[in-house]
Amino acid sequence: MIKISILIPTFNRAQFLPDLLASIAHQESFDEKIELETWIIDNGSTDNTRTLVAIWAARWPEIHLTYTFIPEASRIRALNTGIELITGDYVFLTDSDDFWDPQKLRIQLAALRGSHGKTIAHTDLRTVSADGSQIIDPSLHRSIFRGKMSTRFEDILQRTNVWAGTVLLNRAVIAELFPIPQTLPSQDSWIALYGALHESLMVVPQVLYNYRQHGINQGQTLTKQHKSSVPGLIEHIELLTQFAHRYGSKLTARQRDALVYRRYWLQRELAMVWPNASPPEGCQPWGGVSLKSRIRIRAGIAKRVFLARHLPWV
Numbered sequence: 001m002i003k004i005s006i007l008i009p010t011f012n013r014a015q016f017l018p019d020l021l022a023s024i025a026h027q028e029s030f031d032e033k034i035e036l037e038t039w040i041i042d043n044g045s046t047d048n049t050r051t052l053v054a055i056w057a058a059r060w061p062e063i064h065l066t067y068t069f070i071p072e073a074s075r076i077r078a079l080n081t082g083i084e085l086i087t088g089d090y091v092f093l094t095d096s097d098d099f100w101d102p103q104k105l106r107i108q109l110a111a112l113r114g115s116h117g118k119t120i121a122h123t124d125l126r127t128v129s130a131d132g133s134q135i136i137d138p139s140l141h142r143s144i145f146r147g148k149m150s151t152r153f154e155d156i157l158q159r160t161n162v163w164a165g166t167v168l169l170n171r172a173v174i175a176e177l178f179p180i181p182q183t184l185p186s187q188d189s190w191i192a193l194y195g196a197l198h199e200s201l202m203v204v205p206q207v208l209y210n211y212r213q214h215g216i217n218q219g220q221t222l223t224k225q226h227k228s229s230v231p232g233l234i235e236h237i238e239l240l241t242q243f244a245h246r247y248g249s250k251l252t253a254r255q256r257d258a259l260v261y262r263r264y265w266l267q268r269e270l271a272m273v274w275p276n277a278s279p280p281e282g283c284q285p286w287g288g289v290s291l292k293s294r295i296r297i298r299a300g301i302a303k304r305v306f307l308a309r310h311l312p313w314v
Helices: 017-025 049-059 075-085 104-113 140-145 153-158 171-177 188-197 222-227 229-250 253-273 291-310
Strands: 002-010 034-042 065-069 090-093 120-128 135-137 168-170 201-212
Touching: 002 017, 002 075, 002 104, 017 034, 017 049, 034 049, 034 075, 049 065, 065 075, 090 104, 090 171, 104 120, 104 168, 104 201, 120 140, 120 188, 140 201, 153 188, 153 253, 153 291, 168 171, 171 188, 188 201, 188 229, 229 253, 253 291
Parallel strands: 002 034, 002 090, 034 065, 120 201
Antiparallel strands: 090 168, 120 135, 120 168
């Protein structure tokens, strides 16, 4: 028997959780017998999530639903707490406002178990409307990355292509991957960089996940992106700093150069758009960074600095 843990951090998502839980309960059968445990880790919801859990547990007893409430916790703290509670051989991470395709568990689990040396698998996903009835984008991998999903460390350093809600982990990776630093706003880039560094990340190309667009997670205009550029830069710099601190000894010289070079230019960008930022110190090594990567980094920064200087703050 294979034991599967499903980990759902949530905050005020009572209106969406039934769709997710139903989609988990209605998964296609797997070749081997599977035991499920589903953990809802509530990081301080003020809606009626807590009162509805008993109803959901009775409606879908096969998913073995357990609920934990952590007042005023961050999303990362909720995730780290949940990881300490799970007992499964494999762990699905999922967002509480999205839902699964019926084949997700069967296809993704079979792909990871059939791989050689891979411990992290993520899938393609579609974007759907707030009520889940309309498809807005049938494949985010094709629309954003033109279907070219790299697992190379240097490529993921430039742009993360992992949505954490689609991730499946082998339990063997948990001790080294977690806890994720609580200073980070999300786990996507951390998981992607770790998997790429250890060459343990794999892409399952099928569209198996429905990413629901609603409220604050809807696409931003250029002006809104500009307004969020400073905190975004600070968060990205913090990600690279924390990652280097945790895994620096495992980076190759080429990977270390790439990380340090990117962090340096992010700091340069921050100093150009935010008066309170301190300029980066010294020059950074680039001998191990390909010309293509250097061009990509500096061209992206030039574009964002242009937007920051010419878009209105509204």
